Amino acid sequence: MELGTSRVSDTRKAWIRYLTKYWLQPVLVLLALSPPLLTAGGAYHGLFWISLICLLTLLEILIPARPDWQESFNDKLMVLGLVWIANTFGELCEGFFEETLFPWLASLRESLGLDIWPSDWPLLLQVLLLFMGFELVNYWYHRGAHRWNWLWRASGHGTHHAFKHLTALNTMANHPLEALFLLLPLLVVGYMLGGADVALATGSLFVVTVFLAHSNLDLNSKIIGWFFTTNRYHIHHHSMVMEESNTNYGCACILWDRIFGTFSDADTEEAGIGKSQPSYAELFLMPFEEPSSSEIAPAPRVAAAAAD
Ligand SMILES: [Zn+2]
Numbered sequence: 001m002e003l004g005t006s007r008v009s010d011t012r013k014a015w016i017r018y019l020t021k022y023w024l025q026p027v028l029v030l031l032a033l034s035p036p037l038l039t040a041g042g043a044y045h046g047l048f049w050i051s052l053i054c055l056l057t058l059l060e061i062l063i064p065a066r067p068d069w070q071e072s073f074n075d076k077l078m079v080l081g082l083v084w085i086a087n088t089f090g091e092l093c094e095g096f097f098e099e100t101l102f103p104w105l106a107s108l109r110e111s112l113g114l115d116i117w118p119s120d121w122p123l124l125l126q127v128l129l130l131f132m133g134f135e136l137v138n139y140w141y142h143r144g145a146h147r148w149n150w151l152w153r154a155s156g157h158g159t160h161h162a163f164k165h166l167t168a169l170n171t172m173a174n175h176p177l178e179a180l181f182l183l184l185p186l187l188v189v190g191y192m193l194g195g196a197d198v199a200l201a202t203g204s205l206f207v208v209t210v211f212l213a214h215s216n217l218d219l220n221s222k223i224i225g226w227f228f229t230t231n232r233y234h235i236h237h238h239s240m241v242m243e244e245s246n247t248n249y250g251c252a253c254i255l256w257d258r259i260f261g262t263f264s265d266a267d268t269e270e271a272g273i274g275k276s277q278p279s280y281a282e283l284f285l286m287p288f289e290e291p292s293s294s295e296i297a298p299a300p301r302v303a304a305a306a307a308d
Contacts, residue, residue: 090179117194
């Protein structure tokens with residue numbers, strides 16, 4: 001009886017694994033681009049994101065791509081704590097900038113005649129344009145953080161890379177300071193170039209892609225991975241091998257890596273900044289002190305010059 005139950009369960013799991021691998025990302029992308037969600041208010045997007053993280057977490061428990069990456073309850077709590085702190089700080093920063101910096105940038109845009117956003121285009125095209133524009137800014141910030149030690153430190157980007165096991169929840173596990181840098185696309189493309197009005201409509205496409213890019217699920221990268229970042233590519237960026245980590249900077253759109261020559265399609269052995277995962281305290285102190293186990297942080301300029 002137990003054997004029979006197990007067999008049924010295995011067959012179901014095989015179906016769920018198949019549907020997840022080939023259909024999950026395309027269906028979620030289409031859903032994020034569907035007219036009801038594109039025109040929905042913030043509360044509906046929020047509900048969609050919460051449902052999405054619950055679904056992906058459930059799938060990661062049921063059919064993990066790497067069973068050894070399944071986290072203990074304590075590990076999950078640690079990630080959740082970091083997510084909460086980083087998100088709270090990010091929302092405070094965004095709220096402050098919405099009152100101060102963003103209106104000033106909008107008026108500067110008008111006075112400089114930079115009002116070039118094609119607001120008469122169909123909403124879907126504007127969303128795709130904003131998606132690519134945001135990702136272009138993010139690509140260069142992200143590449144810079146892996147190139148210059150001062151930016152790696154100032155943004156606390158190493159904290160996001162420090163986890164040995166990745167899940168969808170790790171998407172938001174950043175150092176609070178990085179929230180300031182993650183607002184750069186909104187600042188440049190949203191307010192300097194005028195695309196801010198479609199930022200909310202673009203939000204779900206971002207969330208779907210970046211959550212999946214960090215997920216511990218077996219996903220197909222063919223066709224969809226030509227334009228969107230898949231977890232095969234992004235987990236490679238999370239490799240603890242520096243040469244591998246210095247590829248695939250696009251967290252949602254992999255096209256810019258293909259264009260700028262940083263794309264890599266290869267297996268990943270191990271994630272993290274080094275052999276061991278830093279403690280919770282070390283994660284917060286990373287802007288000030290790099291853990292001794294770190295192998296992927298860019299070398300400080302003085303040390304790099306001395307080594308040459
Ligand atoms: Zn990175």
